[in-house]
Amino acid sequence: MLFPKALVAILALPGVVIGLIPTFLILNDPWRGSGLSAGYLLFLVGGVTLFLSVRAFYISGKGTLAPWAPPVTIVRVGIYRTVRSPMYIGVLICLFGLSLSYGSPLVGVYTLLMAVIFHLNLIYIEEPKLASMFGNAWRQYATEVPRWLPRIRRVSSP
Numbered sequence: 205m206l207f208p209k210a211l212v213a214i215l216a217l218p219g220v221v222i223g224l225i226p227t228f229l230i231l232n233d234p235w236r237g238s239g240l241s242a243g244y245l246l247f248l249v250g251g252v253t254l255f256l257s258v259r260a261f262y263i264s265g266k267g268t269l270a271p272w273a274p275p276v277t278i279v280r281v282g283i284y285r286t287v288r289s290p291m292y293i294g295v296l297i298c299l300f301g302l303s304l305s306y307g308s309p310l311v312g313v314y315t316l317l318m319a320v321i322f323h324l325n326l327i328y329i330e331e332p333k334l335a336s337m338f339g340n341a342w343r344q345y346a347t348e349v350p351r352w353l354p355r356i357r358r359v360s361s362p
Contacts, residue, residue, distance in 0.1 A: 250300075
């Protein structure tokens with residue numbers, strides 16, 4: 205019964221945040237200019253990032269991106285080995301891509317607003333909840349894997 209919950213979560217959450225709301229903003233943006241085709245590439249990169257995140261939640265974590273059916277274990281595979289928030293990163297890349305491709309300053313402002321909301325949600329709600337659910341395993345993961353930007357590791361020569 206996990207698949208229907210995952211499907212509803214994808215339609216309800218990213219579907220609204222990167223679908224309905226930006227569409228409304230684009231159609232009603234009085235400052236909208238000509239867009240850049242590079243925005244479509246960014247949207248694709250963000251979509252792939254989001255897909256990989258949701259897939260890892262579903263397969264490895266046995267849960268969804270929704271608060272009503274979260275993963276039952278810490279997801280540390282795939283993209284979650286490099287950053288703790290790839291789902292939010294994917295959404296923000298999609299939104300930035302939409303802003304560029306449609307030349308919409310309103311979607312640009314919306315993207316910044318969502319970045320702030322995501323960051324505050326992580327700091328004050330999600331990560332404390334994960335720490336209480338998973339204890340030392342979460343604290344170790346949070347120490348090893350950055351929240352937003354992957355660490356650049358030097359490749360040592362032989």
